[in-house]
Amino acid sequence: MPRLLSSVFWVLLLLLVAAGPARATHIVGGELDLQHQSGSRYRINLNLYFDAVYGNPGALDNTLTVSIFEKDTDRRMLNLTLPLVANTNVTYSNIACTLPILSTRRIQYSSLIDLPATTYTNPAGYYAAVERCCRNNNIRNIRNPGNAGQTYYLEFPAVVRNGKPFINSTPRIFPPLSDYACRGDLFYYDFGGQDVDGDSLVYELSTPLNGHSTSTVPKPAAADPLPYSPIQWQPGLNVLNQIPGDPALTVNRATGRLQVRPNQLGLFVFGIKCSEYRDGEKISEVRRDFQLQVIDCPRNSEPTMSVFSAGATKAYQPGVDVLKLEPGKSRCLTLRFTDPDPDSRLTLSLYPVNFTAPLPSVSLLQGTVHKPGAPDTLVSQLCFPSCTDTKGKVYLLDVIVADNGCSLPKRDTVRVAFTAVPDPNSPPQVATTAGPGLPLRVRIGDLVTFQVTGQDADADPVTLEMSGRGFAPASVGAALMQNGGVGSPVSGTFTWRVPCPPTDKFLYEFEFAAAAAPCNLRQASPPLVIPIQIDYANTPPTLALALADTVTVIKRQLGEPFRMTMEGLDSDVDPLTLTATANGLDLAAAGMRFTAQNGAGKATGLLEWTPNCALAAASRMDVTFRLQETTCRPVPKTRTLRFEVVRPVAQPFLPPNVFTPNNDQNHDFFELPSLPPDFCDSRLANIKIFSRWGNLVYQTTDRTFKWDGGGLPAGVYFLLIEFTDKSYKGTVTIAP
Structure with a gap:
């Protein structure tokens, strides 16, 4: 104390x-x-x-x-x-x-x-x-x-x-x-x-x-x-x-x-x-x-320390001696330290003066002297790592003993100068169970697994490493799990569920290495390359419509039903999906219904269409049929058809302008058999006849009407024909 x-x-x-x-x-x-x-x-x-x-x-x-x-x-x-x-x-x-x-x-x-x-x-x-x-x-x-x-x-x-x-x-x-x-x-x-x-x-x-x-x-x-x-x-x-x-x-x-x-x-x-x-x-x-x-503090004497190299009887002399640590020779020093004060607790510490290499190990770091039951001198072993390498330079290490005096410990420092040549050290080796036939040939979805082992002849702790040539293994889902931490030898398990490659790359070369770090200096084995070839081939599917290959436009009259079937086939028996999409208009709104039966290697579809005014207003609609296969690198097939509603052909409209209601069976009635036909938003709304003074004398919405003049006197009358989107004006004469 x-x-x-x-x-x-x-x-x-x-x-x-x-x-x-x-x-x-x-x-x-x-x-x-x-x-x-x-x-x-x-x-x-x-x-x-x-x-x-x-x-x-x-x-x-x-x-x-x-x-x-x-x-x-x-x-x-x-x-x-x-x-x-x-x-x-x-x-x-x-x-x-x-x-x-x-x-x-x-x-x-x-x-x-x-x-x-x-x-x-x-x-x-x-x-x-x-x-x-x-x-x-x-x-x-x-x-x-x-x-x-x-x-x-x-x-x-x-x-x-x-x-x-x-x-x-x-x-x-x-x-x-x-x-x-x-x-x-x-x-x-x-x-x-x-x-x-x-x-x-x-x-x-x-x-x-x-x-x-x-x-x-x-x-x-x-x-x-x-x-x-x-x-x-x-x-x-x-x-x-x-x-x-x-x-x-x-x-x-x-x-x-x-x-x-x-x-x-x-x-x-x-x-x-x-x-x-x-x-x-x-x-x-x-x-x-x-x-x-x-x-003023009670007297506190300084501790003292002596350093002895292996087998030496004379203490190391700072400033004179330089220790030489060489292969095959002891790398340990004996430290003897004491303090003349009673019941003194001593502590050892090391301070590298001009280097940062790993410090030596010390067997005894602290102890008490001159206390009943305690020795007068403490002895500790200081051993340098066998891999210490001063690269021809002289390193300086301060070995310090400090007491527990107040207010601050007193110290004795021995500055040890040394050179060190490391023991020979072989790089580690790596092996796998992935052979002998390389490259490994796999298919998409396969689980690839094999063992990787690393060992070091010098018994240095070994870790396993994995990398990829031109890719990161983790990015494709590959993993190397080392079993049981570090040591020598060590083993690990490589696992890879083969994915669909994100690019057209189907050959993956994995590199494995065993690494050790004697004295914090990395040593690695030559890389071991394990190539893995993904076997993949795909025949694109085919899509056939129940139409001539040259047909690209389908025209139908308003309300005229249309049915068409199509079939998709895949020789690789990949799952197929058949869809239909339109640009600018929903299929149902255009009077269409598409029904597909999808399956492995085959898909069929039925398109049913009853032309309506919605599509007629749009003038035309393009429908794309898409056959999609479920596979690694799909090659979809598409076919686009244009659908149009045929407008009725209207004859030139020249309404008659005279009739003779005299019961001679010749032009006894005024009628308009050549009226433009009704079509979606263009429909007959009204037919009106006015006297010369503007009085309404006849009106009808029936395009098949027959007017006998209503007993009106002979003369010129005014005609107004109204459609929902247009109108016609003219005259009609009642002749005697």
Whole structure:
């Protein structure tokens, strides 16, 4: 277990900090970030870190206000209220090292914000700020800390660039820190951030910002624009010497890793700036202030480790020895590690310095020494994979042992330099039960199945693979199911229900391979090709009508019945379907009925037609008879006939214009035997005769009428003949 502080130490430590907390305020640190949601919607977050031991709960705000400004003009764009959304405890890296005098809460404020492309277009970008006071009174490295405010600051780019949307989320950086540092011991912590856009991040130390808030006005209604006054360092300190030590506080520009070996006790504030770059151009900036407590810790000795190659009695010497891992020789090292402190729990870890190949295996990763019943030294075997290949280069591997001391583990690192030549490795082999006669000949609808096996002479795990030459097997319904996962040998089952090919392709060549991946380097067998030929032939059906082949137009008079039969035949005995369709008019509306008897190899149809006025009005109608076979590549047969209704032939209409009703048996009556015949919409409606004064003297709707003059006096009379679609006018004379 870790070396915890003794009870006497606890008392002294509590007395040491007793004077400060009564004057201490609440802010430990914090930062802003801006995350794209969708469209013009973003979410702006403020993480504020609160002293949970000495902070005044009354100073915990339910809301804070973030202000957004245009960067080159400092023009205020908006003020946005951020409600409190979460309040959680910040945990220690090692919970066993927890101190009752140090506890931090993360207070999260968040709100959605709209950044429309019509507004946020300034190429100089924008910045957001939140101002709040005050810092802890007992901070050692700045002047007047109890009246020092804090400005949370964020820069972000315009949402439009070169006329196109420019989407960006700022980095979400800095894991929260609850750990403390021990005076004289190296303290390290990973403050590296994450960026959802994959942009480059660069870290550097920065002077924390004070801003405009004070103990008199700790929570301004809104942030003021730039400039924000920085905090004032104590004499001898500056941005590059924020926490005194050997070395003083530094941050890795690429990783964000903090490191300091502090040489003074107390509470120290520090600032980190993370700049975001895309295509070599800075597009955003995030800042964070935080605090680090430095205390005196009980002595913790460093663990030690020795590395021995197989059969060696002398330990490996870093910087001198280079291990050579060769075929036929042991690839294992013996690790001996210990710690002089009592009841020390040790943990091994590996860090590849200049390579990414698979790491060695370790037989024992952790254990306890100098405890009753426990050994004084732990022994572990480190073995490199037989396939490790450094390709003539020298690889460097850090083998690290760490104890469980507080506040952070102490370590011993042995950097092992090695070269490696892999053991010979043969590619896997693949075979199938699809032979011997190839290509496999199948018919549509057949189920093709055979076994595929793969094996590797070096016992590397094998997987089976399938592909198609010029096609994807899955697109035609073929599948290869590997049985029982990976291994060597392995087997799988190929299945394919032969479909009707979507194209005129009837030869399918499937490729099978067995693949292994020693050291994550793919090795595959030569592909094994299994051709499958689909045997398919089709004779198109025939369609015969009960008409001469030259007949294309059928004419019938109104009401004159017509019947016609047709027959479709298929020598392949494929199912046949016979249909009739008309253009522009429904069959039934045209007086037609089509009845089909469909079946395998034969289909018959009967067309019955009684010509009607609907078809007569349409002048003509084309009917297409279609014989469709049900098969893979159907070849339909069609025949189109034109149907017309014959109009009656009308004689020239010249009505008589005189008659002599004198009973001499010669022209005694007026009649109209040559009236145009009735036809559909052209029908006789009325026959009227008027006197010269316009009086109606005779009327009839009977086209076979005979008028004897009605005893009217001789003279000229006017004749009107009305049809539904036309009319005739003339005169008729009654002669004496």
